[in-house]
Amino acid sequence: MSTSSKTHRKLNVLSPVPADIDIANSVVPFHISEIAQELNLDPSHYDLYGKYKAKVLLSVLDDLQGSGDGYYVVVGGITPTPLGEGKSTTTVGLCQALGAFLDKKVVTCLRQPSQGPTFGIKGGAAGGGYSQVIPMDEFNLHLTGDIHAITAANNLLAAAIDTRIFHEASQSDKALFNRLCPPNKEGKRSFSSIMFRRLNKLGISKTKPEDLTPEEVKKFARLDIDPDSITWRRVMDVNDRFLRKITIGQGPEEKGMVRETGFDISVASEIMAVLALTTSLADMRERLGKMVIGNSKAGEPITADDLGVGGALTVLMKDAINPTLMQTLEGTPVLVHAGPFANIAHGNSSVVADKIALKLVGPGGFVVTEAGFGADIGTEKFMNIKCRYSGLTPQCAVIVATIRALKMHGGGPEVVAGKPLDRAYLTENVALVEAGCVNLARHISNTRAYGVNVVVAVNMFSTDSEAELNAVKNAALSAGAYDAIVCTHHAHGGRGAVSN
Numbered sequence: 001m002s003t004s005s006k007t008h009r010k011l012n013v014l015s016p017v018p019a020d021i022d023i024a025n026s027v028v029p030f031h032i033s034e035i036a037q038e039l040n041l042d043p044s045h046y047d048l049y050g051k052y053k054a055k056v057l058l059s060v061l062d063d064l065q066g067s068g069d070g071y072y073v074v075v076g077g078i079t080p081t082p083l084g085e086g087k088s089t090t091t092v093g094l095c096q097a098l099g100a101f102l103d104k105k106v107v108t109c110l111r112q113p114s115q116g117p118t119f120g121i122k123g124g125a126a127g128g129g130y131s132q133v134i135p136m137d138e139f140n141l142h143l144t145g146d147i148h149a150i151t152a153a154n155n156l157l158a159a160a161i162d163t164r165i166f167h168e169a170s171q172s173d174k175a176l177f178n179r180l181c182p183p184n185k186e187g188k189r190s191f192s193s194i195m196f197r198r199l200n201k202l203g204i205s206k207t208k209p210e211d212l213t214p215e216e217v218k219k220f221a222r223l224d225i226d227p228d229s230i231t232w233r234r235v236m237d238v239n240d241r242f243l244r245k246i247t248i249g250q251g252p253e254e255k256g257m258v259r260e261t262g263f264d265i266s267v268a269s270e271i272m273a274v275l276a277l278t279t280s281l282a283d284m285r286e287r288l289g290k291m292v293i294g295n296s297k298a299g300e301p302i303t304a305d306d307l308g309v310g311g312a313l314t315v316l317m318k319d320a321i322n323p324t325l326m327q328t329l330e331g332t333p334v335l336v337h338a339g340p341f342a343n344i345a346h347g348n349s350s351v352v353a354d355k356i357a358l359k360l361v362g363p364g365g366f367v368v369t370e371a372g373f374g375a376d377i378g379t380e381k382f383m384n385i386k387c388r389y390s391g392l393t394p395q396c397a398v399i400v401a402t403i404r405a406l407k408m409h410g411g412g413p414e415v416v417a418g419k420p421l422d423r424a425y426l427t428e429n430v431a432l433v434e435a436g437c438v439n440l441a442r443h444i445s446n447t448r449a450y451g452v453n454v455v456v457a458v459n460m461f462s463t464d465s466e467a468e469l470n471a472v473k474n475a476a477l478s479a480g481a482y483d484a485i486v487c488t489h490h491a492h493g494g495r496g497a498v499s500n
Helices: 020-026 032-038 059-063 087-101 136-140 146-170 173-180 193-202 214-221 270-277 281-289 310-316 351-361 378-390 403-409 430-448 466-478 489-497
Strands: 046-048 054-056 071-077 106-110 131-134 234-236 246-248 259-261 263-265 292-295 301-303 324-328 333-336 366-370 396-401 453-459 483-487
Touching (some): 020 131, 032 046, 032 324, 059 351, 087 106, 087 131, 087 324, 106 351, 131 136, 131 324, 146 173, 146 270, 146 292, 146 310, 281 310, 333 351, 351 366, 351 378, 403 430, 453 466, 453 489, 466 483, 483 489
Parallel strands (some): 071 396, 106 366, 234 263, 453 483
Antiparallel strands (some): 046 054, 054 324, 246 259, 292 301, 324 333
16 A cells, blocks of 8 residues: 555635636646545556546455445435535535545545536536535546446447347247357357346256247247336436437338337436446346346336346446546545436445445545435435445434525525526525524434434525524524534635534
């Protein structure tokens, strides 16, 4: 292991706060090898992707198997407005405070953002103000290609589904079997390893293709997929509403096999959820193979392994399984990995990134991981799904709140992305804030039910008054929070997330 060296950077904080992109571009990142060195990562533990990104290899877990874990902190939020309440910004700001100001070993674990929101009204997910991941443009765009790998794997499976239906409709059982098990130069046939998975599923114990009866040949060769039952859709990683519902198979060579389907956004693919929950390459292979794409006409579930593509999907995902190492504005390390939505999946970054980070920081260090959406979705799924698979238990949960969101929950005017905020959100109204604190109180009680201490981080805006902020602090403590801290990390970086 290498000797660690401090790479923390002092920010030149300006007021008013410049645009996020201007702040991000004003800082020259450290070479990613310096960030890796601070984490005691050997060059053998990572692959460089340019000067400012690296893929951390899962082999580091094997090498650090006997070492202790650091403290585990999850960041969630109250029910947000459409504008977002700054969970990523708070997660980054907290880590900058721990690493650059309190001299703790810390790793931030974040989801990789989709290019759909990035090019939409919501924008990127690198944090904001003086609490960002850099390079911000690389973080928000292609990063190291994980989402593109998911897109390719997802669409390979989609193509295999329609191709299989096409061939089964136009060929006899014998012709299908000959395509699946063609004879070699000596005229002998054999089953590939993936075919034994389907044979076992069918209860066929024979190991030689020539031993199968005509009925067994039919069961093996025909999936008999019911087109109306197919749940697997194609994906792409930009918003294109006119592809939500499409008709495929209109070419003359497809012989009239027309089917209605559609596109989802890439991060909504089940493959993204698999990536986030997997613990190893072998585990990912099994999970990908078990994905159900629809049913047979007899009602039997059809999987990726039934189509024979589980291994191919894994090959496409073999590099995506490794988390990407980046850095914050103040030079603290970040692991970016996976980005499933919380409404249709579980809304958290990967298990492997958190596990690697906990080993790298070691006892006394901190891993701060973000749970997407409100705490009723992201944090609860973090506890109910992610922690059950990983076996990890957080020591603390942070709930991010804003005066703006609390006013909305208290009965304030509708908040619409892309439209100016109503005056109610820009002027003091303590009663409206207090009325909205029922939302915060519910999130606190829900999170405390998991047996963890809850700290409320009030993400302060310039229009918030001291009376409003005090109202939130009092409501949080009354609801059972361990503490409630007003944070200015957006305006001041890590210094703004250090409790005075």
